[in-house]
Amino acid sequence: MSKLKVAVVGCGSIAKHRHLIEYAAHPEVEITAVCDKVAERAKEIAEKYNVKAYTSYEELLATEEIDAVSVCTPNYLHAPVSIAALNAGCHVLCEKPMASSREEAEQMIKAAEKNNKKLMIAHNQRFVLSHVKARQLIESGEVGKIYSFRTTFGHGGPESWSADGKESWFFKKDQAFIGAMGDLGVHKADLLRFLLGEEFVEVASFVETSAKENTNVDDNAVFILKSESGVIGTLAASWAYNAGEDNSTIIYGEKAILRLEDDPNNSLVVQYTNGEVVRYELGKIQSNEEGGQKNTHVVENFVQSITEDTIPPISGEEGKKSLEIILAAIESNESKKITQVLA
Structure with a gap:
């Protein structure tokens, strides 16, 4: 061929x-x-x-x-x-x-x-090994009913990584559309949909430009999300985590808590309600930092x-569903109201 x-x-x-x-x-x-x-x-x-x-x-x-x-x-x-x-x-x-x-x-x-x-x-993020394993545990019923979550994706900003540094398009609204929400937040919106296996229906958000100068895009955003079955949790996206990257997710379930990329040595830690703790070493998450997984799959x-x-x-349809969460968050921040996520 x-x-x-x-x-x-x-x-x-x-x-x-x-x-x-x-x-x-x-x-x-x-x-x-x-x-x-x-x-x-x-x-x-x-x-x-x-x-x-x-x-x-x-x-x-x-x-x-x-x-x-x-x-x-x-x-x-x-x-x-x-x-x-x-x-x-x-x-x-x-x-x-x-x-x-x-x-x-x-x-x-x-x-x-x-x-x-x-x-x-x-x-x-869907292809990160700890995330794949977490989805399997949730789908199999190992974690029981999911009650809540918190996820965050933050680092010091694109100027340290982007080809144009501080002059990067990331900081220009006419080219970027949104800042940390588009760079990092949409990744986590997609990841949560993947992990939970359901869609989000409502978003409340606070979106700020507080850490970067000479930009008109967001650099700190926090969302409260509610899924179709009533799972609620938070998503944070930031360009203000100056001392290091945080790319962690925690899922709180009936039978266990899943800690993803939250421990420096174990990419997935499962804490069961019976006291048992299982640690998985599945390799580090993709990162711009040294030691990060290089093949994103x-x-x-x-x-x-x-x-x-x-x-x-x-697919395009999947990408759009994750984008809709960000669009609803923008609307929520502007209206100061809880916003419906369009299907």
């Missing part, structure tokens, strides 16, 4: 440290072209992988014969680039949040359906969905 020809649009940090590395390591993939509006950045990556460089994604799509595209652009371009690639007959792996609005997300889903192509959103799942013609594990 011939290799999948893949192009990466956007050559910033997420492409460099995740998508390109994982594509290059995949035996069924051939990286064909890269694109970035900063010509030097595109050229540098193109030389590294011995592929063609473009500064226009429209030109790339019109010129190259490719099977799939990774969209690693600033958030405001996720929908336009994804839709253009789908209409050009390519499968699409798009970074999160999938779009800047409900309408854009719907347009992406329609474009995938119309062209009979795969659309996957890169919510990598996003690319391999995307490629598998193409080669085996299956629905991607995080």
